Amino acid sequence: MRQELQDKKVILYRRVSTTDQKENGNSLTTQLHSLRSFAKSNGMDIIGEYQEDYSAKNFERPEFNRIQDYVRMNKNKVDYILITSWDRFSRNAYEGLGVINEMKTVGVEINSVENWIEHNDPQQLILLMMYLGLPEVDNRVKSQKVKVNMRTGLKEGRWNRRQPIGYIAGRDPENPKKPLMQIDPEKGNLIKELFEDFALGVHTQSDLIQMDKYKSLKLSKSNISRLLKNPVYTGKIVVPAYDEEPEETIDALHEPLVDSSTFNKVQNCLKSRKKYTHKQSKLNAQLPLRGHLECPKCKSNLTGSPSRSKSGKQHYYYHCQHNKGCNFRMNVKDAHSGFDDLLETLNPEKEVVELFKLILENKHNQTETSTIKESKSFKKKINDIDERKSKLLDKLLESVIDNETYTKYNKELTITKDEATQGLDNLKTNRDELKEYIDFGIYMIENIKKLYHTVDVRLKDKLLSSILENKLVYIDGKYRTPKFKEAFSFIYSNIKSLESLGIKKGDTLANISLKVPEVGIHTLQYKRFNISHFN
Helix, strand or coil, X not given: CCHHHCCCEEEEEEEECHHHHHHCCCHHHHHHHHHHHHHHHCCCXXXXXXXXXXXXXXXXXXXXXXXXXXXXXXXXXXXEEEECCHHHHCCCHHHHHHHHHHHHCCXXXXXXXXXXXXXXXXXXXXXXXXXXXXXXXXHHHHHHHHHXXXXXXXXXXXXXXXXXXXXXXXXXXXXXXXECCEECCCCHHHHHHHHHHHHCCXXXXXXXXXXXXXXXXXXXXXXXXXXXXXXXXXXXEEECCXXXXXXXXXXXXXXXXCCHHHHHHHHHHHHXXXXXXXXXXXXXXXXXXXXXXXXXXXXXXXXXEEEECCCCCEEEEEECCHHHCCCCEEEHHHHHHHHHHHHHHHCCCXXXXXXXXXXXXXXXXXXXXXXXXXXXXXXXXHHHHHHHHHHHHHHHHCCCCCHHHXXXXXXXXXXXXXXXXXXXXXXXXXXXXXXXXXXXXXXXXXXXXXXXXXXXXXXXXXXXXXXXCCCEEEECCEECCCCXXXXXXXXXXXXXXXXXCCCCCXXXXXHHHHHCCCCCHHHCCCCCCCHHHHC
C-alpha cells in the first residue's frame, strides 16, 4: 500500500469507444474491476464512478464533463481521478495535457493505475507525453489507413460512404467481401422521378419538397440541392484529390438511377433557374389571374379579393391596391370571360399546324448533317485528349516530368475532356428531344384553353408564367394582345404567319415552299411541360 494514497478521495472513470464495446463487450467491467482493486489495495475512498462509450479524440464527452463540473463545484473534496490506462483517458496529447493541468489548478490529480506518473517529478513529464502521444499516433496511423482504403475502394468504383437517398448498403454478388450499394426498392424510383420532374423546368425545388409523393424522402432546402447535383446517381464517383493525386471522376460499379441526359438537364435548370417575372401571390382558385394582371389606369399590379353582398354571398374582384390611391376594379367573371376569348384567338387551323410541323422537321433534317459533323469533332477531341493523358502518364513513369507537372497538366486535360463530353451529350440530347419539344409546344397551342381549364390553380400559375412576358391588360371588355416569351412567341408567330398565306387542306410543303417564311430551329429553346399534368 502506498501510504501517501491512503484515505484519498477518488473518482473512477472508465471509457470505451463504440467499436471497443462491439469487439470486447466486457471491457468496461474489466476496467471497473481494475480500478476498484487499485483503490481498495491503497486504502482510497471511492466517492464516484463514471463510465461512457465515446471517442477519446477529444473531450466532448458527457460523463467526463460531469466529472469536471462536480470537481469545480466541490473543491477540496476530490483528490484523484483514476483511469486504467492513458489511452482510455485521451488520444489527443495536446488536449489531454490541457485537461490534466486544468484539474491540477483545482487540486485534483489525474492518474493511471497501470502507468502511474509522479507529476511532481519533472523527469516523468516525458513519460506522460509518451503515454499520451502514442495513442494519438496510433489513431492517426489508423485514420490514414482508412482514408487510403476508402480511396482505393472509390477508385475501384465502389461507393463506401453513407448511402445517398435512393440506395441501400449491399455486397458485390461476384465478391461478397466487398461493398456494392444497391437500389432502394422503396425510394429508388422516387429519386428517379424527382430528377425527371425537376428536369422539366416547371417545378422549383420548393415545389418538389411539398409534393406528397416525395414526403417519404424527407427532403429539405439544404439536402435537395446537394441531391440534385450528386453525380453518384448517374453511376459516377468523384474521387477527391489526395496528397499529389488529382481529383478524378470514374465509372461506378453500382446501378445508376438517372441517365446522363436527365442529369445534364437538371444541372442546366439549376444554373439557369430564374424567378417568375410576376410577384408570386398566395394562390386562390377563385383568382387564378392574380399576379398576371396590370391596372389599365395606374400600371400597378392588380390583386384580388372577395366582397360580401347584403345577402351574404361572396363576389370576387380583381382590383388595384388601395394604398396606391387607385380605385380600379373588375368582376372576375368579366376578367375570366375575356381571358377565354384571348385563348380562343391562339387556336390555329389544323392544316397550318401540320404544315408548320413539316417545316420544322424539314429544317431539322437539313441541320442533321451539321450536327453529325460537330459530334464527330467532339469525339475526335475526346480521343486526342485520352492519348495526351496516356503520353503524359508515360512521361511521369519514365521520370521525364515530376508529379507536380503531371498533376497540373492532367487536371487541365481532364477539365477539357469533361467539357467536350458535356458538349457531345448536349448534342445527343438536343437531337433526341427536339421532336418532343416541337410536338408538345404545338399540342399546347392547339389545346391551350383546354389545358388551362383542366389543371389546378398552381399549374395555371406556372402555365401563365411560362408563356407571358408581360402582365395582361384588360380594357373595354377585352385584353390587349399580350407579349409572349420567346419560345412560345416563336411557335405562335410562325403559325400566324402561315395562316396569313391562306394555307388550305391538301397543300404540301413542296407546292407552297416559296411562300413559307424562314424558320430557324436553333431559336427553339422551349421549356417542357409534363403532358400528364394536364390530362
